[in-house]
Amino acid sequence: MTSPSSGPGSSGTPAPAAAPAPSTQIPAPKALAKALEDGMYAKATTPYGRMFLLSLTGGAFIAWGFIYMVTSQQGMAEWPTGIAKVLGGVVFSVGLGLVVISGSDLFTGTTMTVMPWLSKRITAGRMLAHWGISITGNFIGSALMALLILLAGVHASNGGAWGLITLNTSLAKVSYDWPRAFFLGLLANFAVCLAVWIATAGKTVTDKILAVIGPISLFVATGLEHSVANMFMLPMGLMVKYGAGDEFWNGAAVQKAGVTVDDFAALTPLSAVWDNLIPVILGNIVGGAVFVGVYFWLAYNKPETSAAKEEARKDS
Structure with missing residues (x-):
């Protein structure tokens, strides 16, 4: 007589089948457009409190990318400009990587909530409320990171070279x-x-x-303008200008550059908002909502939405 097996399925019940390995094939463009719209719908319908919290880290994580980029540019003046800019762009991409993996809310990405709005899954009011909460949280998170960097004295590192980059970059932006x-x-x-x-x-x-x-290093290396990144850089430049103190202005790198606070007279809170943030935000909205959101909705999602409406009409 054989002894009963003690392994799985010994009672006569077959062992559960192993779960199939997840597919590594990327979605087709049409399915990807639907996945993007669904993701934007999920973000737009998140409870407002959680939306705000995730917007704080959205701004903070993009600030981390800019912090890394500034650090990478110290001592790069003697390098070929293209190499220096591409390096800065590659390290800056850490910021969006953190946003994507963490599920944080980034205003520039939320402009694509125009997709579920076009499909009538959310109202215009909900979309605009999402944009407002996102941009507010992004600004607070970004500005807080700038304050922490100032308090940590990072701006004065390497004879003030770090802070000098933020001043020059901010001045160019306004x-x-x-x-x-x-x-x-x-x-x-x-x-x-x-x-x-x-x-x-x-x-x-x-x-x-x-x-x-790829796309992030492209836009940074080319010198394009991202509103949330500027919500870190411009406050950082202003904090260095008005609050760095003698340790910074007497630093070796600052002295070698031969600049004083008067050389940055054009960098003010008003110029930061009026000459940069407002037009850049408007441009970001068009670039994200129209050139990507509306485009992919028209190309892939509108035909599907129209077909569903036609089927519903026939059934009724």
């Missing part, structure tokens, strides 16, 4: 006229939302990180 700032913002968020589009197709952390590097 020197654009409105049309140029608008179009720089449009192009920047065109690239950022394409990065989100590609990352949506990713199956692993590695996929998603690699997906954002």
Whole structure:
């Protein structure tokens, strides 16, 4: 007589089948557009309290990307400009990588909630409320990171070289006229939302990180304007200008550059808002909502929505 088996299925019940391995094939473009719309719908319908909390980290994580970029640019003046800019862009992409993986809320990405609005899944009021909460939380998170960097004395590192980069970068950002700032913002968020589009197709952390590097490094290296990134850089530049103190202004790098606080007279809170943030935000909205959200909705999601409405009409 054989002894009863003690293994799985010994009672006569077959052992459960192993779960199939997840597919590594990326969705087809049409399915990807639907996944992007569904993701935007989920973000827009998040409870407002959680939405605000996730917006704080959205701003803070993009600030981390800019912090890394500034750090990478110290001592790069002797390098070929293209190499220095591409390096800065690659390290900056850490910021969007953190946003994508953590599920944080980034205003520039939320402009694509125009997709579920076009499909009548959310109201215009809900979409605009999401945008408002997102941009407010992003600004607070970004500005708080700037304050922490100042309190930590990072701006004075390497003889003030770190803080000098933020001053020069901030001054350049408030020197654009409105049309140029608008179009720089449009192009920047065109690239950022394409990065989100590609990352949506990713199956692993590695996929998603690699997906954002190309478009993000492209926009940073080209010198395009991203409103949330500027919500860190401009407050950082202003904090250095008004609050760095003698340790910074007497630093070796600052002295070597031969600059004083008077050289940054054009950098003010008013110029930061009026000459940069407002036109860049408007450009970001067009670049993300129209050039990516509306485009992919028209190309893939509108025909499906129209077909569903026609089927419902026939059934009625």
